[in-house]
Amino acid sequence: MSLSKLNQIILRKNALQTFRICTSNWEIKRNFSSTDTKRAKVSQYQKPDWNRAVSEAEKIVGYPTSFLSLRWLLSDEIANVALHLRKLVGSNHPLLKTAKTLLYNGKNNMQAWGLIVLLVSKAAGHSPDLPDLEQDKAAGVLHSQRALAEVTEMIRTSHLVHKGLVNLQNEEPKEDTGDMMFGNKIALLIGDYLLGNCCAELGVLRNQELVSLMSSAVRDLAEAEFVGPRDNQNNPLPARPQPSIEYKPLNDVGLEPLLVSDALGNAQAEWTLRHVLSAGSLLGKSCQGTLKLAGHSYEVQEQGYLFGKHLALAWQACLDREPFSPGSMEPFSLVCAPVMFHLQHDPSLYVEIEKGQNDVQDVDYEKIRRSVLQGPGLDLTQKLQKEHSHAALDVLNQLPPSDARTALANIIAAIRDI
Amino acid sequence: MACLGSTRLCVRVQEKLCQLGQSPQVRRKTFSCDRFKFGFLPPSRTIPERKNLNQNVSQSTVSNTNSSISWHPCSRPEIAATARSFSTLRTYQPGSLPDYKVDPYQLLEDDLKDVYLDIRKQLRINTHQEELYEIATYYFDGQGKSLRPMVGILMGRAMNYHMYKDRSAILPSQKEVAMIAEMIHSASLIHDDVIDQSDFRRGKPSANVLWSHKKVTMAGDFILAIASMMIAKLRNDDVTLVLSQVVTDLVQGEFMQLGSKETENERFAHYLTKTYRKTASLIANTLKAVAMLAGADDDKLPELAFQYGRNVGLAFQLVDDLLDFVSSSAAMGKPTAADLKLGLATAPVLFACEKYPELNPMIMRRFQEKGDVEKAFELVHKSQGLEQTQFLARQHCQEAIRIANLLGESPYQKALIVVADLVLNRMK
Known part of the structure; x- marks a missing residue:
C-alpha cells in the first residue's frame, strides 16, 4: 500500500471520529431511550419543557429518526464529505455552521421534524388490513412511515445546506475566495446528495401520489427563496408595507403553487406565505403523506396537512419572538413576525429597512429592536402563534386519545412556553 | 433492402x-x-x-x-x-x-419541436414567480443539442415499432420521459455551473454569471422537483425507480470527480465509472424507462435499450473529453481545455500518461502548479491519447450499433444507428 493511500485512510478515520464525537452525546441518549421504550410514561402534569417533551416523545415512537445514523456515517460519500469538511475548518464558510446546527441537539433541533411525522403516524394509526411485515409493531408505525420521516429530514437538511451557500458573484477576489468556492461546491453536493437519496427512498415506497406530494414540497422550498426583495446574499427583506391589502387566508391544500404577489406588503399574509413555503408546506405535506401511507381517507389526510402546517407556523412565530425577549441581544431576521407587524403599524421604519438593500448588515438592528419593543409587534406575534397553536390542537383533538397524541400536545405546549 | x-x-x-x-x-x-x-x-x-x-x-x-x-x-x-x-x-x-x-433530428422534427415548449409550460404552471421561472427556463431555449430527448423519442418509436409494427406512434408517457431526461440534465447543468464557476455555456453567459449562486442553486432544485412530479404523474412504480436511480448516479459521479486515484489502472476504472454515472446513466435509464413504457413483458427489451444508451452515453462523453482538447472555443460555445483547468484528468490525459509518465504527478496535484495545464495539453497532443480516446469511443458506438440492429427494422431503428455515428463524428 502506498504511503498516500495510507495517509488517506488515516485521514478518513480521523474525520469519522470527529463526526462520531460530535454525535456521541446524542447516541447515548438514543441508547437510553430505546431501552426505556416500554416504561416510557408521558408526564402530563409537569411544566412543559421543550427537551423533555421531545425526549419523551422519542420514546413513544421507539427511537429518534435521524438519518445521521451509523449507516450514513459509514457510507462512502459521507466519509468523503467529512474529509472535505476538515479542509473548510478555519475558513468561515457558513456550511460549517449549518453542519454544527445539524448535530447540535438544542432547541431548534432538526430531528424533531421526523419525530413529529412519526408521532402523527402513531396517533392516527393505520388501517388494519396492512400486512404485519410492513409494520414496526413495537413502535406502532409502518416501515414506510419511518422512511418518510427520514425523507422529511433529508429534504429539510438539503434545503438548509443549499441555502447556506455563499454568493461569490459580486465579491472582488479575496484571499479566501478559494475556500469559499470549495465550501460552496461541497455544500451544493451534500444538498444534491440528500435530494438524490430522497428520490431513491420515495421511489422504493411505490406510491406515486406520495412522490408528487413530497416533490411539491421541495418545489415550495425552492420557491420560498424567491419571495420578496433580497439583498446580495439573498437574505430576505420585507416588502414595502401596503396598508390597503386585505388579509386573504391561503388556500394551500393540494399541489398548486402559491400566488405570491397578492400577499406582499401585508404583514400577516406575507409572513404566512413566506413560512408556509419555507416550512409549513414540508411539515404539512409530510404529515399528509404519512396518513396517505396508512390508508386514511383524503379528508383525514387534509387534516394532517393542516396540523403540520399550523404546527410549523406556531413554531416559527415562537422562534421569531425569541430575539426580542428581555435582555436578549440575539440577531434576528428582517422578515420575522414582530418586525413585519411593526412595519405595518409604522411604515416610516421602512426607510431603515431599505438601507439593507445590498447587505442586510447595513441595517441598524438595535434601532429596529428598540422600535419593535415599543410597538404592538410582539403582542401580535404572540396572538399569531396562539392562533396557529390552537388550530393545530383542534386537529389533534379529533384523534382518539393516545400516548402519541399527548406527546404532540406537549410539544405544542412547549412551543407556547418557550 | x-x-x-x-x-x-x-x-x-x-x-x-x-x-x-x-x-x-x-x-x-x-x-x-x-x-x-x-x-x-x-x-x-x-x-x-x-x-x-x-x-x-x-x-x-x-x-x-x-x-x-x-x-x-x-x-x-x-x-x-x-x-x-x-x-x-x-x-x-x-x-x-x-x-x-436518415437524419434523426429531421425524422423527429415534429416530436422534438414541442419538447422545450412543453417543458417551459410545466415550469410555468408550477410557479408564479417571474425570476424563478426565468432562471429555470434559461437553458430550455432550444439551443442545446437536445440529444437526450431525441434519443429518448427515437428509442420509444423504435421500440413501439419493434413490438407493434406499424403502430409506432410515440406514447405521451414516452414523450414525457424524454422531457424529464432533459430537465434532469438541465438541473445538473445549472448546479455544475455553480460548482465549476464556468463563464460560458452553449455560447451564452452561464446562469451563475447572471444570477446569484443561491438563486441558481434553488432553481436547479426547482427543476428537479418539477421533473420528479412529472415522473410521479406517469403512475408507474418501476419507471419511477429507474429514473430516481439517475439522480443518485449523477450526484455520486460528481462526488467521484472530487477525488483522484493513485495507480493508473484504478484511475481509468474510476474515470469510466464516473463517466457512466455523470453522463451515460441518464441516457441509459431514460431509454430503459421508455422501453418499459412501450409495454415490454420482460426485462429483455428494456435491457437492450439500457445497453444502447449506456454505450452511446459513454461514447458521447469520451468524444466530449476529446473535443475539449481539439475543438475551438467558438465551436463548443464554452472555453476549451476546461477540464484540465478544473483539475480533471479525462481519457486523453490518462492515455497520454502511459507514454509520458511525467503526467502522473500533475494528475495527482490536479494541474494546479503554474504551467501544468499547458504542459499537459502539449503532451496529450504529442501522444496517441486523442486517437486512443477516439478508438474507445468508436468501440462503444459499434456496440451501440450492434444492439440497435437487434431491433426490428424501421426508420427509427436506422436513425438509432445514425445517432451512434453522429455522436462519434460530431464537431461540437
Missing part, C-alpha cells in the same frame, strides 16, 4: 410524409397520415401510389434540408449535403431507400 415487403415500404414512406412538414400536397399528406394511424394498408391499393409518394418525399426533403440547418445547430453541412444527394437518388431508385442516412 429489396427483401422489404411493399407494405412496409409504403408505411415507411407515408410515415416520413407525416414527419416532414409543409408538403405541397397537404391534402394527400393528411390522408396518408390518417391511414397510417389505423395501421392497416392493403398492399394492392398502395403499390401504384408508390412512385408518386416518393416524389413527394424527395421534394419535401430538399425543401426541408435547408430549413433544418437553421433550426438545429447540431446538423452539419455535410449531412445536409448527403441528405440532398440521396434524395435525388430516391427519385430514380425507389426500391433502395437509403434510410440508413
Whole structure:
C-alpha cells in the first residue's frame, strides 16, 4: 500500500471520529431511550419543557429518526464529505455552521421534524388490513412511515445546506475566495446528495401520489427563496408595507403553487406565505403523506396537512419572538413576525429597512429592536402563534386519545412556553 | 433492402410524409397520415401510389434540408449535403431507400419541436414567480443539442415499432420521459455551473454569471422537483425507480470527480465509472424507462435499450473529453481545455500518461502548479491519447450499433444507428 493511500485512510478515520464525537452525546441518549421504550410514561402534569417533551416523545415512537445514523456515517460519500469538511475548518464558510446546527441537539433541533411525522403516524394509526411485515409493531408505525420521516429530514437538511451557500458573484477576489468556492461546491453536493437519496427512498415506497406530494414540497422550498426583495446574499427583506391589502387566508391544500404577489406588503399574509413555503408546506405535506401511507381517507389526510402546517407556523412565530425577549441581544431576521407587524403599524421604519438593500448588515438592528419593543409587534406575534397553536390542537383533538397524541400536545405546549 | 415487403415500404414512406412538414400536397399528406394511424394498408391499393409518394418525399426533403440547418445547430453541412444527394437518388431508385442516412433530428422534427415548449409550460404552471421561472427556463431555449430527448423519442418509436409494427406512434408517457431526461440534465447543468464557476455555456453567459449562486442553486432544485412530479404523474412504480436511480448516479459521479486515484489502472476504472454515472446513466435509464413504457413483458427489451444508451452515453462523453482538447472555443460555445483547468484528468490525459509518465504527478496535484495545464495539453497532443480516446469511443458506438440492429427494422431503428455515428463524428 502506498504511503498516500495510507495517509488517506488515516485521514478518513480521523474525520469519522470527529463526526462520531460530535454525535456521541446524542447516541447515548438514543441508547437510553430505546431501552426505556416500554416504561416510557408521558408526564402530563409537569411544566412543559421543550427537551423533555421531545425526549419523551422519542420514546413513544421507539427511537429518534435521524438519518445521521451509523449507516450514513459509514457510507462512502459521507466519509468523503467529512474529509472535505476538515479542509473548510478555519475558513468561515457558513456550511460549517449549518453542519454544527445539524448535530447540535438544542432547541431548534432538526430531528424533531421526523419525530413529529412519526408521532402523527402513531396517533392516527393505520388501517388494519396492512400486512404485519410492513409494520414496526413495537413502535406502532409502518416501515414506510419511518422512511418518510427520514425523507422529511433529508429534504429539510438539503434545503438548509443549499441555502447556506455563499454568493461569490459580486465579491472582488479575496484571499479566501478559494475556500469559499470549495465550501460552496461541497455544500451544493451534500444538498444534491440528500435530494438524490430522497428520490431513491420515495421511489422504493411505490406510491406515486406520495412522490408528487413530497416533490411539491421541495418545489415550495425552492420557491420560498424567491419571495420578496433580497439583498446580495439573498437574505430576505420585507416588502414595502401596503396598508390597503386585505388579509386573504391561503388556500394551500393540494399541489398548486402559491400566488405570491397578492400577499406582499401585508404583514400577516406575507409572513404566512413566506413560512408556509419555507416550512409549513414540508411539515404539512409530510404529515399528509404519512396518513396517505396508512390508508386514511383524503379528508383525514387534509387534516394532517393542516396540523403540520399550523404546527410549523406556531413554531416559527415562537422562534421569531425569541430575539426580542428581555435582555436578549440575539440577531434576528428582517422578515420575522414582530418586525413585519411593526412595519405595518409604522411604515416610516421602512426607510431603515431599505438601507439593507445590498447587505442586510447595513441595517441598524438595535434601532429596529428598540422600535419593535415599543410597538404592538410582539403582542401580535404572540396572538399569531396562539392562533396557529390552537388550530393545530383542534386537529389533534379529533384523534382518539393516545400516548402519541399527548406527546404532540406537549410539544405544542412547549412551543407556547418557550 | 429489396427483401422489404411493399407494405412496409409504403408505411415507411407515408410515415416520413407525416414527419416532414409543409408538403405541397397537404391534402394527400393528411390522408396518408390518417391511414397510417389505423395501421392497416392493403398492399394492392398502395403499390401504384408508390412512385408518386416518393416524389413527394424527395421534394419535401430538399425543401426541408435547408430549413433544418437553421433550426438545429447540431446538423452539419455535410449531412445536409448527403441528405440532398440521396434524395435525388430516391427519385430514380425507389426500391433502395437509403434510410440508413436518415437524419434523426429531421425524422423527429415534429416530436422534438414541442419538447422545450412543453417543458417551459410545466415550469410555468408550477410557479408564479417571474425570476424563478426565468432562471429555470434559461437553458430550455432550444439551443442545446437536445440529444437526450431525441434519443429518448427515437428509442420509444423504435421500440413501439419493434413490438407493434406499424403502430409506432410515440406514447405521451414516452414523450414525457424524454422531457424529464432533459430537465434532469438541465438541473445538473445549472448546479455544475455553480460548482465549476464556468463563464460560458452553449455560447451564452452561464446562469451563475447572471444570477446569484443561491438563486441558481434553488432553481436547479426547482427543476428537479418539477421533473420528479412529472415522473410521479406517469403512475408507474418501476419507471419511477429507474429514473430516481439517475439522480443518485449523477450526484455520486460528481462526488467521484472530487477525488483522484493513485495507480493508473484504478484511475481509468474510476474515470469510466464516473463517466457512466455523470453522463451515460441518464441516457441509459431514460431509454430503459421508455422501453418499459412501450409495454415490454420482460426485462429483455428494456435491457437492450439500457445497453444502447449506456454505450452511446459513454461514447458521447469520451468524444466530449476529446473535443475539449481539439475543438475551438467558438465551436463548443464554452472555453476549451476546461477540464484540465478544473483539475480533471479525462481519457486523453490518462492515455497520454502511459507514454509520458511525467503526467502522473500533475494528475495527482490536479494541474494546479503554474504551467501544468499547458504542459499537459502539449503532451496529450504529442501522444496517441486523442486517437486512443477516439478508438474507445468508436468501440462503444459499434456496440451501440450492434444492439440497435437487434431491433426490428424501421426508420427509427436506422436513425438509432445514425445517432451512434453522429455522436462519434460530431464537431461540437
